[in-house]
Amino acid sequence: MDPMTTTATATAAPVVGFDQVSKTYGSVRAVDGLTLALHPGETVALLGPNGAGKSTTLDLLLGLKNADSGTVRVFGTSPREAIVAGRVGAMLQSGGLMDEVTVAELVKLACDLHPKPYQAKDVLARAGISQIADRKVNKLSGGQAQRVRFALATAGDSDLIVLDEPTTGMDVSARQAFWATMREQADQGRTVLFATHYLEEADAIADRVLVLHRGRLLADGTAAEIKAKAGARRVSFDLEGPIDEAPIRALPFLTSLDISGQTVRIQSSDADATVHALYGLGVYPRNLEVAGLGLEQAFVAITAAEEAKQS
Amino acid sequence: MNSLIKLELTRALRNRKFLFFSVIYPSVIFLLVSNQTGKVDGTGLSVASYVMVSMASFGALTAVLMGNSERIAKEREGGWVRQLRLTTLPGRGYVLAKTASAAVVSLPSIVVVFLVAAAVRDVRLDAWQWFALTGAIWAGSLVFAALGVAIGYLASGDAVRPITMITYFGLSILGGLWMPSSTFPQWLQDIAKWLPTHAYAALGRAIEQSQAPHAQDIAVLVAFFFLFAGGAAWLYRKDTLKA
Numbered sequence: 080m081d082p083m084t085t086t087a088t089a090t091a092a093p094v095v096g097f098d099q100v101s102k103t104y105g106s107v108r109a110v111d112g113l114t115l116a117l118h119p120g121e122t123v124a125l126l127g128p129n130g131a132g133k134s135t136t137l138d139l140l141l142g143l144k145n146a147d148s149g150t151v152r153v154f155g156t157s158p159r160e161a162i163v164a165g166r167v168g169a170m171l172q173s174g175g176l177m178d179e180v181t182v183a184e185l186v187k188l189a190c191d192l193h194p195k196p197y198q199a200k201d202v203l204a205r206a207g208i209s210q211i212a213d214r215k216v217n218k219l220s221g222g223q224a225q226r227v228r229f230a231l232a233t234a235g236d237s238d239l240i241v242l243d244e245p246t247t248g249m250d251v252s253a254r255q256a257f258w259a260t261m262r263e264q265a266d267q268g269r270t271v272l273f274a275t276h277y278l279e280e281a282d283a284i285a286d287r288v289l290v291l292h293r294g295r296l297l298a299d300g301t302a303a304e305i306k307a308k309a310g311a312r313r314v315s316f317d318l319e320g321p322i323d324e325a326p327i328r329a330l331p332f333l334t335s336l337d338i339s340g341q342t343v344r345i346q347s348s349d350a351d352a353t354v355h356a357l358y359g360l361g362v363y364p365r366n367l368e369v370a371g372l373g374l375e376q377a378f379v380a381i382t383a384a385e386e387a388k389q390s
Numbered sequence: 391m392n393s394l395i396k397l398e399l400t401r402a403l404r405n406r407k408f409l410f411f412s413v414i415y416p417s418v419i420f421l422l423v424s425n426q427t428g429k430v431d432g433t434g435l436s437v438a439s440y441v442m443v444s445m446a447s448f449g450a451l452t453a454v455l456m457g458n459s460e461r462i463a464k465e466r467e468g469g470w471v472r473q474l475r476l477t478t479l480p481g482r483g484y485v486l487a488k489t490a491s492a493a494v495v496s497l498p499s500i501v502v503v504f505l506v507a508a509a510v511r512d513v514r515l516d517a518w519q520w521f522a523l524t525g526a527i528w529a530g531s532l533v534f535a536a537l538g539v540a541i542g543y544l545a546s547g548d549a550v551r552p553i554t555m556i557t558y559f560g561l562s563i564l565g566g567l568w569m570p571s572s573t574f575p576q577w578l579q580d581i582a583k584w585l586p587t588h589a590y591a592a593l594g595r596a597i598e599q600s601q602a603p604h605a606q607d608i609a610v611l612v613a614f615f616f617l618f619a620g621g622a623a624w625l626y627r628k629d630t631l632k633a
Binding site for chain 1: 400
């Protein structure tokens with residue numbers, strides 16, 4: 080192939096492009112008309128409750144499953160072609176490992192199979208598993224096995240790294256160390272896509288968050304944008320005496336209301352305007368607090384709103 | 391793919407239990423049952439040379455059938471097969487690597503039986519017969535390598551061991567690898583002669599008798615090879631779509 084054309088298509092095509100992709104198992108629509116594009120250098124988190132279609136989405140992206148309809152392109156080619164070209168490194172959630180061989184032997188195999196391999200000893204060092212290189216793969220702890228899987232995914236100079244629930248089975252410090260390693264990968268200009276159910280990880284690490292629900296893309300933006308979309312801020316205060324609910328519920332930009340005892344909790348998409356109007360009611364709120372929503376609450380709010388819409 | 395073959399082989403050679411059963415065990419049985427003088431009825435072969443072919447075939451069968459079916463079933467379930475699909479390894483590379491490493495282990499299991507037979511039981515054959523025997527038994531083991539792969543893709547992790555065992559002992563005993571099938575009742579002999587293991591051992595015996603292999607034995611082996619290999623390929627494709 081002409082090298083000029085290769086470069087031209089590579090820059091023109093998004094790293095990953097899903098166009099109206101659907102995948103059904105029996106009567107369950109695991110992925111439902113999904114359209115999305117990932118761009119070079121992005122670190123993207125794929126969020127969603129269990130059964131949202133995260134794993135199916137990654138399987139489609141990696142060519143492990145074929146879509147019923149729609150097209151999946153990776154670097155402008157089919158997923159398999161992108162893998163054969165060495166452009167994709169991936170770590171599966173329950174990616175089995177070969178038993179009865181050592182960690183070093185397995186990593187060496189991954190390097191041998193990669194078209195643009197790194198030195199096995201560098202891969203081991205980067206994944207933080209040099210000291211367990213001689214251990215048998217079937218004798219590893221859950222967290223160590225995850226690091227070995229990570230080493231397999233980063234055995235060569237891939238442009239896209241895909242990780243499905245990469246920190247499952249790791250304790251907090253191992254998780255932090257893992258993400259530091261992952262950051263290095265992203266800092267080298269790689270595109271990183273990871274599925275996670277740890278929302279704080281998505282919040283801290285991702286440039287972009289995709290929220291998947293019942294196989295559809297519910298939200299796509301920075302963590303801050305997702306929070307804003309959910310009704311960005313939380314307002315809480317105490318009132319004395321009997322609380323008249325109706326005027327409070329009528330406050331502008333209010334998205335949810337919860338009154339328990341003397342305490343009122345509000346979510347608002349424009350907290351400034353809501354608080355301003357609150358004083359306009361002639362009440363005297365005490366202990367007033369205005370705080371941002373965590374991504375977790377935003378996530379719950381978005382998916383709950385969707386559930387309500389559908390039922 | 392060579393690196394996967396190398397690693398599969400390293401692993402097979404490291405597994406002492408597997409090596410014992412495929413390389414040492416057939417020779418041990420050979421020594422136990424070949425300690426008789428005289429000829430086996432209707433063959434003109436001494437008991438030692440008759441049993442030598444049986445046990446060399448049995449050893450090769452063990453090497454190609456036992457390890458692979460269980461490994462494939464377990465690795466399919468554990469997700470290693472999926473992980474390999476994320477590499478440049480072509481789809482059939484995994485199966486080919488498994489078969490190739492089994493073939494490397496089956497060769498010593500054949501040769502060791504021959505060495506023991508020649509050294510301890512004084513089995514004497516022409517040079518061409520030794521080479522032809524080795525070649526025929528080695529090549530014939532591919533039929534059972536294909537069967538091992540098919541079972542590995544057919545059975546789930548829990549069921550694979552009993553299924554392999556039943557197949558393995560059934561084929562070994564009924565095919566006449568443990569005792570001459572001429573000792574069976576007639577109705578069983580009628581069934582046994584259509585088994586691939588029977589044709590497999592008959593191939594070796596024809597060479598010992600300096601005869602051309604019987605067309606029926608070759609036909610049976612070829613038919614079973616296509617059946618097993620075709621089945622393995624079909625099951626493999628089904629498994630790939632399921633992933």
